Amino acid sequence: MNQFSVAPFDAPGGQVPSRGERGTSLGLSASNASELIQQVERGFSFKTLHILESRSGLPGPALAGLVGIPGRTLARRKSKGRFTPEESERLLRLGTVFEQAVELFEGDNAAALRWLTAPRKALEGKTPLAYARTELGAREVEDLIGRLEHGVVS
Numbered sequence: 001m002n003q004f005s006v007a008p009f010d011a012p013g014g015q016v017p018s019r020g021e022r023g024t025s026l027g028l029s030a031s032n033a034s035e036l037i038q039q040v041e042r043g044f045s046f047k048t049l050h051i052l053e054s055r056s057g058l059p060g061p062a063l064a065g066l067v068g069i070p071g072r073t074l075a076r077r078k079s080k081g082r083f084t085p086e087e088s089e090r091l092l093r094l095g096t097v098f099e100q101a102v103e104l105f106e107g108d109n110a111a112a113l114r115w116l117t118a119p120r121k122a123l124e125g126k127t128p129l130a131y132a133r134t135e136l137g138a139r140e141v142e143d144l145i146g147r148l149e150h151g152v153v154s
Contacts, residue, residue: 025095027051044088046081052091056098057113066129067091097132100145
């Protein structure tokens with residue numbers, strides 16, 4: 001059993017975001033990719049981490065670690081109120097993987113979190129969250145989710 005509790009995922013309209021609505025788990029609202037890119041380039045507000053924390057059930061420091069933000073840097077970002085564009089892009093990557101896992105489990109956040117935090121044979125025995133620390137790893141996790149959605153045994 002997982003030690004994390006999960007809050008309901010409250011996307012606009014109460015629905016799990018579709019793949020075209022990236023960033024919803026971070027509290028972002030962009031009507032198209034161009035707007036989302038602009039938000040990444042400006043750097044996300046620190047509150048995006050708190051939003052992902054509440055929606056995913058993972059503690060903020062654990063999420064920060066997954067995107068490569070050390071504790072002291074996290075403290076600086078908190079006082080500054082903003083992440084760098086690079087950190088924002090990594091947060092978006094993590095949020096997207098979480099959103100797709102929630103979609104895979106038809107809106108069941110707890111099931112998605114259990115899946116994301118359990119080692120997977122298809123990912124060399126690593127957890128999907130650990131594998132998604134890099135862009136290439138995140139693409140592999142997304143591919144695995146796509147195969148599972150289509151009933152392809154992995």
